[in-house]
Amino acid sequence: MKLATWNVNSLKVRLPQVLDWLASVQPDVLCLQELKQEDKAFPEAELAAAGYTSAFSGQKTYNGVAILSRQPITDVQIGIPGFADEQKRLIAATVNDVRIICGYFPNGQAVGSEKFAYKMSWLAALTEWLTVELARYPRLALLGDYNIAPEDRDAHADWKEEIHVSAPERAAFAALLDTGLQDAFRLFDQPEKSFSWWDYRMLAFRRNFGLRIDHILLTPTLAADCRSCQVDKSPRALERPSDHAPVVAEIAA
DNA sequence: ATGGCGCATGGAATGCGA
Numbered sequence: 347m348k349l350a351t352w353n354v355n356s357l358k359v360r361l362p363q364v365l366d367w368l369a370s371v372q373p374d375v376l377c378l379q380e381l382k383q384e385d386k387a388f389p390e391a392e393l394a395a396a397g398y399t400s401a402f403s404g405q406k407t408y409n410g411v412a413i414l415s416r417q418p419i420t421d422v423q424i425g426i427p428g429f430a431d432e433q434k435r436l437i438a439a440t441v442n443d444v445r446i447i448c449g450y451f452p453n454g455q456a457v458g459s460e461k462f463a464y465k466m467s468w469l470a471a472l473t474e475w476l477t478v479e480l481a482r483y484p485r486l487a488l489l490g491d492y493n494i495a496p497e498d499r500d501a502h503a504d505w506k507e508e509i510h511v512s513a514p515e516r517a518a519f520a521a522l523l524d525t526g527l528q529d530a531f532r533l534f535d536q537p538e539k540s541f542s543w544w545d546y547r548m549l550a551f552r553r554n555f556g557l558r559i560d561h562i563l564l565t566p567t568l569a570a571d572c573r574s575c576q577v578d579k580s581p582r583a584l585e586r587p588s589d590h591a592p593v594v595a596e597i598a599a
Numbered sequence: 600a601t602g603g604c605g606c607a608t609g610g611a612a613t614g615c616g617a
Contacts, residue, residue: 355616356606380616382607407607408615453616493617503600510617543617546604555600557617589605589617 347444347597348372351489351560352581353379353543353590357410360588361389363581368396371578373594374416375441377448377489381410388412403434411437411448411490429471436472438479444568444597445483447476449490457512465493469518476525480565488527488563491590494519496529500558502539510557527563530575530595542577543590551582562595571598 350373354360357378368376381388381404388402393414401422402412411434413419423438425431438447449472454465480486495501495511496519505511523529531540541556550556564572575595582591 359606380606455615455617491617545600545602545617547602548600548604550600550604559617586605 347374347442347599348594349375349377349446349487349489349562349597350592350594351377351379351448351491351562352592353450353491353560353588355380355382355588355590357381357389357412358383358387359586361392363584363587365392365396367581367592368398368414371592371594375444375446376414376592377446378412378414379410379448379450379491381412382407383410401437401439403437405434409434409450411435411450413437413439413441413446413448415439415441417441426468426471426475428475429468431468435468443485445479445486447479447486447488447490449488449492451491451493453493454509454515456509457507457514462509466514466518469515469521473518473521473525476522476527480525484565484567486565487568487595488522489593490561491559492519492561493559495557495559496520496561499538500541502541502555502557510559522563526566528566528569530562530564530569530572531558531577531593533569533572534575540577542593544582546589560590560593562593564595568597572596573598
């Protein structure tokens with residue numbers, strides 16, 4: 347089973363690339379973030395024609411998440427239960443016996459800002475809810491744009507208390523690992539300076555000035571069956587790319 | 600490395616992302 351996540355930065359703009367990528371990589375599940383469109387505009391028919399059913403939660407201009415799957419999707423849930431949030435950042439569903447959670451974690455803008463406080467409260471709510479979900483679903487995967495680079499090697503520069511690398515954000519990521527989840531990417535040897543996002547400016551992709559902020563976390567039972575996890579940099583080199591690249595994990599059937 | 604980019608909105612200039 348191939349699981350993937352990709353922040354597409356506007357599904358309207360990126361739909362042709364998503365369809366091409368689905369056809370060539372053929373993931374079983376693809377989690378999308380930053381749809382930036384309302385549900386009525388979601389390209390359900392085009393994706394169905396490509397062999398994927400969809401569960402989605404969109405909104406105008408910002409945010410928006412979706413789960414695409416080649417197999418039937420059941421038990422769809424939108425948002426974090428008990429956490430009132432107008433921003434569409436989380437969708438969960440079951441595919442076969444795997445519970446899929448797709449998240450677009452808040453950016454946080456700047457350490458200490460109001461948006462940073464929102465990011466931290468969102469992370470706390472997610473982690474608290476996850477402890478409940480993990481008891482229900484031994485085979486669970488949390489995929490998405492976390493907007494956190496967990497370690498120094500996940501950032502191209504040696505930042506300390508900047509957004510995405512600050513101690514509180516890294517502590518929140520560590521708290522997710524403390525629930526038992528494992529970072530699929532770090533189950534394997536990886537190239538140095540592996541990132542999943544590069545700024546549009548300053549030729550950042552060409553210079554590999556990036557961050558690894560898109561992650562796939564797996565419960566121990568799924569991690570034991572995980573055979574590979576990689577960033578697919580190829581879509582980032584296309585014309586009009588998303589600033590994020592897809593991350594793919596393969597789970598033995 | 601902060602910006603120089605890209606997207607959405609709305610129909611120019613601004614907010615936002617990371």
